[in-house]
Amino acid sequence: MAVRQMLLQLQRHGYEVQILGATNFDHPRGAGVLQGHGEALKKAVGRFVTLTDESLQHVLLVTASSQRRAMQSGEESIWFMRYRQLLETFKPDLVFTYGGKTLDLLLASEAKQLGIPVAFYLANGNYTQQRFARDLALVLTNSQAAARMYRQRLGIEAVPLGLFVDPAKVVAAESTRQHLLFVNPSLAKGAALVIRLALLLERRRPDIIFEVVESRGAWHETLRQVTEKLGEPRDQLTNVVVTPNTADMRPVYGRARLLLAPSLWWESAGRVVAEALLNGVPVVVTARGGLPEMAGQGGLALQLPKECYRPPYLPELSAVALQPVVDHIEKLFDDASCYEHWCQRARQAASQHDLQCSTDRLVQALRPFLPLR
Template identity: 30%
Template sequence: MRILFASAHPYLPQLSGGTQANTHEMAERLIARGHEVAVLAGLTSCGWIGLRGRVLMKVGHGRSAVDTALGYRVYRAWFAWDGAADCVARFRPDVAVVQSGAILRVADALRTSGTPILIYNHNVDFDDHGSDICSFRDEIFIANSTYTAAAYEQGFGISSAVIVPLFDRARYVVEPRRREVLFVNPHPHKGVDIALRLATDCPHIPFRFVRGWPLSEGDAARLNQGVAACPNVRLFPKTDRMAQHYAEARVLLAPSRWKETWGRVATEAQFSGIPVLASNIGGLPEAVGPGGLLVEPDAPASAWRDALEQLWEDTELHDRLAAAALDHSRRAEIDPDRQIRALESMAERAIADRRRSP
């Protein structure tokens, strides 16, 4: 099959997040199984990719610019829905998997072009649909967690198959030295205030912060000030080679303040038996499972401190949760071959449904 993943959000390397990581790992797996894969994504003006895209679209008078640096074609457009017809004409997909970022507006553009679609929801931001969901009720919906599926069932009466995020386990497995608390993506949505308060309250515990999403000027200044005030915190640049950081982790900290629909770093850490201290919010409990502790995001600072100190100092508890984390990471639900077969089956069904439709 010729499979197109589509989103209005920018794509790697312009934007990296859970959806982008999942798409890339799915693309690589599908290509290895003999499929042709491409991505349609939004484009920002930043950096070399933005400049290149601007020039190519101006010279070629097209609605998208294509690059192949990731090992497959990525069509980038200022607005993905405007670039959809151009992408379809050039790539000729058999099916499109439409994802976060004005998801239904992009889906509508692809459906109008005659492409069968799957709607793969990675968030529960209903205001970001970009179109009326009622006209999509006959399409096949996928959710990245039971939490996401339940939200769409409750909100719209839409049933979704669940395909949780896909991981190449080998990219993350290490023998951890268990020397630090690891916190990835120090952004306000991800609970950077909780992380900094923990570092302040637990000066005897070393913390490793790894940058993720871009920060506003004000948020960046507050992060730098907070880190400077905590001699037990080290701040590292963003990287797609996270194994080096998991190798130092005794605990993975995920104190998110927003409704995560999964929690990719939790699974990545658990591949190496690293227990997780996370917020009890959204899909994080599903990702963490028995391999960690959960605290309400708005709980008093003392609740977070007590939970962290338990995980740090109680060897018996830590070892038990580490074993549970490793076991949780081996469940069938996150077996990549099983996940890819499920996606292939749904893609074939979408194609068949379109052929049968008048």
């Protein structure tokens, strides 16, 4: 999503963009962007198609599977031959990519062999070896925290750009401020903590409703797993409403009074945090990775024991340990003046996520490799 927005911004600044990809994704729900093209794509397996996305044109190899890990070696060979042809005919000034799989490494190596610099977008904390960066001219990332971490871990200098969020796509036209919002109910994203909070508030404050938006994570599956571990198996909670994965989050943010983003894995940034702040919605994050940086003064950062951040991300926190965040939630639902104060802080914090500022940093980072525009 971030790279797509970057390409749109570069195009709007006069740069010529060509996109070569495939119809596979790192999670099955990613295939939702291909809705409406299903029948046509089934007839084109093994061939390239062109799909229009606003002002962008995506040339995509139609793969047999929509899962990236199931891409066949023959498909990778077809894709690489097309890529090699594109380097020779389009003659790009820069190749822009991401990913650490074998094909990803090969495309950077091939471009470098032809004297074409490669820029790489680094947006998570998963890379533990330097190999991915060997043939790169530039590494871009989304936060100061990520740049600092990779400098310390691998000695890689990455340029922090910030997030690329188009407010027109996420800011709600109307707001009711009625729900406690949680997006992507996976254990890594802190689902176990949210479930513990929901269990506490189900008894204590049944009027406070959680809205859970599914993404990679599935709520009911995660709920059963966590509550079974707690010795209190549940299939549903009376204070939780579940919203299926959606491409339009504006109505969701319009209903949000507060966002919970208590991720337990190392987040380089946190897109939903920026989206909430752009709506003037305060956030609660964990004090780790790039989340506090993204939240700024618009968020409460939870200090958790180190063991909470270890897989399988099922921390054993008591009701006493969770009481400070319960108190914070209740105050933001009950005290109008306090809530307005936090909303003002959220709006101020949102200024760091200005799309044009991020674009200016991107253009500046690319300037040594691209002709001036």
